[in-house]
Amino acid sequence: MMLAGTIWQRELVEFAQRRRALVVKLAFPLLVAAPLVLSRAPTIYAALALTMLVTIVGAIGSGAVLTRERQSGLTLRYRTLPVTPGRLLIERLSTSALIDFVQLTPVVVLVALRHPSGFAWWPALLLSMAAVLLIGNLLGAVASTLSDSPGEVMLYVILPLLPLLYLSGVFSPPEQPALLTISRLLPFSYLYQALVGALGGQPNLLPWETVLGGFGFLVGAIGLTGRLGRRVLETD
Numbered sequence: 001m002m003l004a005g006t007i008w009q010r011e012l013v014e015f016a017q018r019r020r021a022l023v024v025k026l027a028f029p030l031l032v033a034a035p036l037v038l039s040r041a042p043t044i045y046a047a048l049a050l051t052m053l054v055t056i057v058g059a060i061g062s063g064a065v066l067t068r069e070r071q072s073g074l075t076l077r078y079r080t081l082p083v084t085p086g087r088l089l090i091e092r093l094s095t096s097a098l099i100d101f102v103q104l105t106p107v108v109v110l111v112a113l114r115h116p117s118g119f120a121w122w123p124a125l126l127l128s129m130a131a132v133l134l135i136g137n138l139l140g141a142v143a144s145t146l147s148d149s150p151g152e153v154m155l156y157v158i159l160p161l162l163p164l165l166y167l168s169g170v171f172s173p174p175e176q177p178a179l180l181t182i183s184r185l186l187p188f189s190y191l192y193q194a195l196v197g198a199l200g201g202q203p204n205l206l207p208w209e210t211v212l213g214g215f216g217f218l219v220g221a222i223g224l225t226g227r228l229g230r231r232v233l234e235t236d
Contacts, residue, residue: 023101033107037114043201049171051192058100058136063153066144085229097133111198120207121197127214128191134221145235187217
């Protein structure tokens with residue numbers, strides 16, 4: 001048994017040691033995604049469902065875990081570490097987002113095997129997925145400061161996500177210029193466009209545009225996480 005000396009080591013060790021939970025975490029996204037990817041479901045609907053899957057995995061998981069950590073007093077112990085709250089939260093949420101990414105890796109592999117012709121969209125898909133997972137974890141972390149109830153925290157996560165997904169053009173393509181502009185300012189639109197392209201559809205963006213969008217939101221998410229470190233970790 002390896003002893004964890006840092007937060008990211010602790011999270012990875014805990015993730016690997018809970019083998020039953022590990023199997024469930026890896027199987028759940030795959031069971032949801034397999035019928036969408038392997039069937040003849042319309043590309044836009046498959047991309048919609050997968051975008052929601054990625055978003056929910058990051059946000060709800062982070063909200064529930066951080067709520068439990070706050071209740072158990074682990075968050076108080078974080079404050080004793082000789083690092084700034086911003087750096088601490090970046091390390092904590094980046095590790096959580098990485099675990100979520102590993103959880104979704106079988107889905108990415110399935111998409112690649114089913115639609116190998118969409119290889120041009122793989123860099124955009126990986127970058128935009130990483131950005132959405134980190135932003136989702138940050139949203140869950142902020143929501144965990146609003147209530148001690150995991151159920152209420154999940155509600156606080158879902159309520160803003162639904163309109164944000166709508167404004168991103170995930171549920172329906174934005175037809176008005178104002179909505180189109182708003183969709184470009186949200187990370188979920190880039191993940192959705194990348195999934196449409198990777199699944200063999202006709203997205204509204206080019207691969208390089210989606211790569212730039214995903215990279216920009218990933219960098220922005222890291223910076224915003226650092227800025228909110230004190231707000232998340234020092235709220236009782």
